[in-house]
Amino acid sequence: EEPDEDFSEQAELSDYKLLNKIGEGAFSRVFRATPQRDTSKAFLTRNFSEVAVKVISKKHLTSQKDSKSKATSKEQVLKEVAIHKAVSSSKNIVTFVDFQETQNYYFIVQELLAGGEIFGEIVRLTYFSEDLSRHVIKQLALAVKDMHSQGIVHRDIKPENLLFERIEHIPSSQPKLRKSDDPKTKQDEGVFRPGVGGGGIGVVKLADFGLSKQIYSTNTKTPCGTVGYTAPEVVKDERYSMQVDMWGIGCVLYTVLCGFPPFYDERVDVLTEKISRGEYTFLRPWWDEISDGAKYAVRKLLEVDPEKRYDIDEFLADPWLNQYDCLRQQTL
Ligand code: ADP
Numbered sequence: 001e002e003p004d005e006d007f008s009e010q011a012e013l014s015d016y017k018l019l020n021k022i023g024e025g026a027f028s029r030v031f032r033a034t035p036q037r038d039t040s041k042a043f044l045t046r047n048f049s050e051v052a053v054k055v056i057s058k059k060h061l062t063s064q065k066d067s068k069s070k071a072t073s074k075e076q077v078l079k080e081v082a083i084h085k086a087v088s089s090s091k092n093i094v095t096f097v098d099f100q101e102t103q104n105y106y107f108i109v110q111e112l113l114a115g116g117e118i119f120g121e122i123v124r125l126t127y128f129s130e131d132l133s134r135h136v137i138k139q140l141a142l143a144v145k146d147m148h149s150q151g152i153v154h155r156d157i158k159p160e161n162l163l164f165e166r167i168e169h170i171p172s173s174q175p176k177l178r179k180s181d182d183p184k185t186k187q188d189e190g191v192f193r194p195g196v197g198g199g200g201i202g203v204v205k206l207a208d209f210g211l212s213k214q215i216y217s218t219n220t221k222t223p224c225g226t227v228g229y230t231a232p233e234v235v236k237d238e239r240y241s242m243q244v245d246m247w248g249i250g251c252v253l254y255t256v257l258c259g260f261p262p263f264y265d266e267r268v269d270v271l272t273e274k275i276s277r278g279e280y281t282f283l284r285p286w287w288d289e290i291s292d293g294a295k296y297a298v299r300k301l302l303e304v305d306p307e308k309r310y311d312i313d314e315f316l317a318d319p320w321l322n323q324y325d326c327l328r329q330q331t332l
């Protein structure tokens with residue numbers, strides 16, 4: 001992919017040379033870039049040889065008052081940066097490197113995760129084995145744990161916002177994951193054959209804090225704002241709002257295990273209705289070979305009542321999530 005037609009981003013950006021475009025979101029374009037040795041924060045503080053630069057054009061920004069508009073606002077960009085900085089030290093969160101505001105752009109410089117989106121791996125492999133699913137979801141859960149313990153909710157957990165580093169698998173220690181007579185085993189070969197398709201999934205990190213929100217203050221662990229006069233539904237709302245990430249983890253877990261999402265309909269109103277009732281099934285034949293332990297974890301995450309739904313500590317203690325992880329053993 002070529003950089004922008006006129007490439008005016010590069011003219012305004014200091015210390016980094018933009019290379020190819022590697023991603024795109026609703027309001028942003030993301031480029032692979034190289035830090036300049038002498039001046040860039042990436043090189044001085046981290047020794048990164050490559051970075052990812054998220055470019056947000058001010059042209060598409062609106063004032064926050066224009067809340068019905070789909071466009072993002074300056075306040076939102078600054079909030080995204082503040083939250084990204086706050087959670088950046090987590091092992092399973094994309095490291096924040098640098099931020100620049102210029103006349104026409106915001107630039108958020110981050111560690112590059114060269115593997116790209118987990119979404120792309122689902123497309124490539126059709127679906128993941130249970131071991132590979134566990135390997136990915138465990139790291140997602142650790143990222144969410146680090147956010148929630150700081151009172152921050154991500155609110156946009158999906159395979160597009162989960163990035164990874166590729167590793168080569170050690171061929172001799174590859175487990176056989178599904179019955180060899182299953183036509184679906186093709187994809188497992190894809191996962192484990194070293195050197196084919198560029199290897200497997202190593203470190204997984206959560207990205208994109210564009211919708212993230214601070215719910216509890218970091219020091220006091222109490223809700224933001226004055227507590228004494230707060231209505232019970234507001235207190236509950238704040239407690240439950242962390243649970244949206246658990247639903248998101250449930251959707252990602254379901255999707256990696258079978259290759260399609262738990263809720264889908266082309267008509268948005270029908271889809272919304274299905275979600276609000278929690279209407280999903282373990283569709284045959286795709287779910288036939290998936291273990292009861294994995295299904296139990298999905299059920300506890302895709303629980304409509306946020307109070308009954310797994311919270312992050314409960315999920316981290318889930319038996320299926322804590323089964324022996326042969327992939328993690330080799331890679332981390
Ligand atoms: P948006 O808020 O517009 O969704 P994201 O931060 O999610 O923007 O970035 C859009 C896409 O760019 C991601 O889905 C991913 O494909 C790619 N991307 C973003 N950050 C990185 C990164 N650090 N390393 C590699 N790819 C990235």
Ligand code: MG
Nearest residue numbers: 025160161208
């Ligand atoms: Mg995104």
